Amino acid sequence: MSFHLDAIGVVHPNGHRALNSVTLAARDGERIAVIGPSGAGKTTLLRVLGAALRPTEGSVEVLGEKPWHLPAGALKKLRARIGTVHQSPPIAPRLRVVTAVLAGRLGQWSTLRALGSLFHPSDIAGAHEALARLGMEDRLFDRCDRLSGGQLQRVGIARVLYQRPALLLADEPVSALDPTLSDAAAGRLVEQSEATGSTLVASLHAVDLALRWFPRIVGMRNGQVVFDLPAAHVTAAMLDALYASEGGIAAQHPPPGAAMEPAFQRPDCP
Amino acid sequence: MLALSEFRPWALFDGGNLAVIGGFLAGFFPPDGSPAFMALLFKATLETLAMATAGTALALLIGAPLGFVTTRALSISRIGPGPGRVQAGVVRQAARWLLMVLRAIPEIVWALLFVRALGLGPASGVLALAITYGGMLGKVYAEILESTDTRPARALLEGGSGRFAALCYGLLPNTAQELASYTVYRWECAVRASVVMGFVGAGGLGQLMDQSMKMLNGGEASSILLVFLALVLLADLLSNALRRLLA
Numbered sequence: 174m175s176f177h178l179d180a181i182g183v184v185h186p187n188g189h190r191a192l193n194s195v196t197l198a199a200r201d202g203e204r205i206a207v208i209g210p211s212g213a214g215k216t217t218l219l220r221v222l223g224a225a226l227r228p229t230e231g232s233v234e235v236l237g238e239k240p241w242h243l244p245a246g247a248l249k250k251l252r253a254r255i256g257t258v259h260q261s262p263p264i265a266p267r268l269r270v271v272t273a274v275l276a277g278r279l280g281q282w283s284t285l286r287a288l289g290s291l292f293h294p295s296d297i298a299g300a301h302e303a304l305a306r307l308g309m310e311d312r313l314f315d316r317c318d319r320l321s322g323g324q325l326q327r328v329g330i331a332r333v334l335y336q337r338p339a340l341l342l343a344d345e346p347v348s349a350l351d352p353t354l355s356d357a358a359a360g361r362l363v364e365q366s367e368a369t370g371s372t373l374v375a376s377l378h379a380v381d382l383a384l385r386w387f388p389r390i391v392g393m394r395n396g397q398v399v400f401d402l403p404a405a406h407v408t409a410a411m412l413d414a415l416y417a418s419e420g421g422i423a424a425q426h427p428p429p430g431a432a433m434e435p436a437f438q439r440p441d442c443p
Numbered sequence: 444m445l446a447l448s449e450f451r452p453w454a455l456f457d458g459g460n461l462a463v464i465g466g467f468l469a470g471f472f473p474p475d476g477s478p479a480f481m482a483l484l485f486k487a488t489l490e491t492l493a494m495a496t497a498g499t500a501l502a503l504l505i506g507a508p509l510g511f512v513t514t515r516a517l518s519i520s521r522i523g524p525g526p527g528r529v530q531a532g533v534v535r536q537a538a539r540w541l542l543m544v545l546r547a548i549p550e551i552v553w554a555l556l557f558v559r560a561l562g563l564g565p566a567s568g569v570l571a572l573a574i575t576y577g578g579m580l581g582k583v584y585a586e587i588l589e590s591t592d593t594r595p596a597r598a599l600l601e602g603g604s605g606r607f608a609a610l611c612y613g614l615l616p617n618t619a620q621e622l623a624s625y626t627v628y629r630w631e632c633a634v635r636a637s638v639v640m641g642f643v644g645a646g647g648l649g650q651l652m653d654q655s656m657k658m659l660n661g662g663e664a665s666s667i668l669l670v671f672l673a674l675v676l677l678a679d680l681l682s683n684a685l686r687r688l689l690a
Contacts, residue, residue, distance in 0.1 A: 225601040227523040245519065245527045253603025263594035267616035276612045280603025287608035336602070 175199045175236065175340060175372035176222055182230035183217050183396075191217040192228065193396040199374070199389075204366055206383035206404075207376040209393035210416055215376035216260070218393070219342045222374060223257050224248065236339055253280025256338030258362075258375075260345040262329030266318035270309070273317055273328050274300040277336030303335040304328070306361050322349040330358055334365050341366060343375035347382070355379060359386045380412060463659075470661020474669060483651065488670055491647035494565040494640075495633035498572025502633075503626065505545070505573060506580025512538040514585040516593040516614060517606045538581075546578025554640040565637075568645035572633050583625055591617045623685040631678035638671070 176199055183192040192214045199205060207215045220226035221233060224240035233240055238251050256277065264273045271294045278296075279287050286295060294300065297313070304310045307327040317325060326349040333341060343362055347355035359375070363386050366373035377383045383390055384404050392399040392407075392415045400411055454460060513535055515521065520531040550571040557567030588610075596613025600606070615622075641649015648667055655663035 223601060225522055227525070241523065241525070243526070245525065248525055249519070249603050249605075251603070252601060255602070257598070257601065259598060263592075263598035263613075265592075265595045265613055265616035268612065272612065276599060276604075277602070279599055279605070279608045279612060282608070284605050284607050287604070288611060291611055 174234070175201045175203065177234040178221065178231065179233075180231040181218075181221060181228045181233065183214075183221065183226065184229045191396055192221070194231070195396070195398055196231075197391065197398060197401070199372055201372060202366065202370045203389060204363060204373040204387050205375070205389045205391055206387035207374065207391045207393055208378075208380055208383050208415065209399070213393040214396040215393055216344050217396075219257070219344050219374065219376060222340070223255050223342050224252055225257075249280070254339045256333040256336040256341050258330050258333050258341075258343040258346040260348055262325050262332075264317050264325065264328060264332075266316070268317050269294075269313075270304070270315050270317060270320070270328055271297060271300045271313050274303055274331045274335050277303075277332040277334075280336075299335055300331070303331040306334060306364075307331050307358060323351070323354065326350060327354075327358060330361065334361065337365075337369055337371070339369075339371050341371050341373045343373070345376055345378060348378060352379075355382060356385075363387075467659045467661050467664075470659070471665040473662065474666040475660070475662035476666070480663060480666065484648075484666060484670065487646075487648045487651040487667075488674075490565050491634060491637050491641070491649070492674070494568045494572065494637040494645070494647055495630055497569045498637070499576060499626070499630045499633050501569065501573030502576035502580050502629070505577025506542075506582075506584060509538050509542055509577070509581035510584030510588070511606075511610065513542065513581060514588040516588045516591075516596055517600070517609055519600050519606065522597070522601055542578045542581040542585075544578070545574055546576075546582065548575065550575040550636050551639055551643065554645050555643050558644045563644040563646065565646040568637050568640040568647065571640060571645070572636060576629055576633060580626065580629060584622060587618050587621050587625065588614050591621075619689045620686050623689055624682045627678055627682040627685060630681075631675060634674050634678070635671070 176197075178195055178197045181192050181195040182190070184190050195214075195218065197218075207218060209215055217226065221228050222235060224233070224235060227241050236251060236254055238247070240248055240251055243251065268276075272291060275290055275294055275296060282290070289295060301310050301313055304313060307330055309324060309327050309331060312320065312324065317328065320328065326346070330343075330346055333343075341362065346362065347358045350358055359377075359382050362373055362375065365371065373387075375383075375387070384407065388404055389401070390404050390407050391401045392411065394415055399415055400407070455464075511517070515535070518531060518535075519525065520528040553571035553574055554567055557570050561567045561570075591614060593614070595617075596609040599609040599613045604612070637645070637647050638649040638652060641647045641651070642653045644650065648670065652664065652667050655667065
């Protein structure tokens with residue numbers, strides 16, 4: 174069992190209820206896409222999974238541990254095994270790309286090694302390899318404030334690829350990329366999950382991408398799980414209901430054919 | 444209110460007072476350049492610089508760790524919120540109180556105290572500066588770290604990194620310039636403060652100034668003021684060089 178959420182509820186300090194009785198579990202190595210309109214609670218769900226947000230109600234179990242029952246040291250170790258791709262990559266602009274990628278393993282490194290790596294990057298080959306998977310290896314020694322939004326987002330993904338976490342969380346990981354790059358980047362995340370056996374949970378706005386790369390789809394709306402199905406069982410009607418009353422539905426929506434038979438588009442999945 | 448503060452500006456234009464001030468100010472030009480005084484001035488300048496530099500360095504040793512402890516930007520227990528939140532809050536508050544106590548008492552008071560204990564000389568000035576400026580540096584460091592974008596550091600902490608690593612990778616890249624220029628500015632303030640402390644016997648340019656003023660020697664006073672100007676200029680150059688280096 175990779176994670177198990179039981180009747181999770183999250184009420185933010187301002188009184189807004191972000192999650193309402195969410196129950197969700199995943200086996201090791203599963204790949205799950207979370208879809209749903211803006212404000213559905215996708216980010217909050219990922220933050221709960223990442224042991225970054227303590228839910229108001231319910232119990233959390235991640236990678237065999239109950240994070241909020243752990244002492245501080247063990248919680249830190251658990252967090253080092255979880256990797257998160259953030260929607261807007263939280264990377265200090267003056268950092269060099271190589272350092273920003275290597276920062277993925279800060280949770281595993283000693284403070285001394287972290288400090289040394291700031292001046293002499295300790296694993297240039299590792300950072301190069303992670304960036305090469307996203308076509309960014311030529312920017313290795315550039316500063317992050319010289320990158321475009323899409324390039325920075327790929328650096329954020331490379332950081333998590335380099336981290337090699339046991340649970341890989343991605344919050345809108347490709348929101349700043351064009352369709353071709355989005356597809357490639359989503360593919361890299363899936364590859365990583367397949368290669369390392371890590372569980373992958375990604376929230377995605379692009380439904381076609383979710384259906385193409387992820388075997389399991391979780392639809393969320395108003396802080397609740399509306400459906401939790403294999404990709405092949407997700408119908409256009411379900412998606413209509415999920416995104417109903419959201420303005421940009423037509424643009425987001427895949428053609429009905431793609432929604433009905435999503436799996437066959439995936440080249441590496443028989 | 445004016446009577447209470449003995450504010451009587453017309454006393455300035457009283458005939459006798461005017462003559463005294465006029466004579467003193469007239470003595471400002473030319474500045475005193477005699478070799479004997481220059482030697483004295485040089486030694487006093489070195490003393491002041493040493494006092495300010497040693498005081499600021501010690502202040503850095505006090506302020507940097509306390510600022511690191513105090514800043515909320517690096518709190519692990521606030522994530523979640525997680526375990527140990529109460530303890531961490533107590534430690535942070537205690538450090539904050541300590542910083543407050545350190546900087547609440549003006550350096551001149553500490554200097555007076557240490558002059559009594561250690562005797563006349565720059566050593567008491569150094570200690571006085573270290574204590575008060577340590578409190579100021581710690582407070583401002585903590586606030587500079589909080590006022591920048593704290594998401595990079597927070598993301599690293601959420602990924603299991605330690606506080607110090609999160610500081611180096613998440614906060615320092617964006618704040619090093621500001622931290623350095625504030626530290627150099629504090630050094631500049633320390634130069635000025637060490638002058639004031641010289642008046643109470645802590646040595647350096649202040650003591651020299653005190654003697655020149657008491658003897659109403661305008662030429663010496665203006666030479667000393669020119670040195671102040673040069674020192675502030677030096678601080679400015681240093682600050683700019685550091686900012687360029689960290690850019």
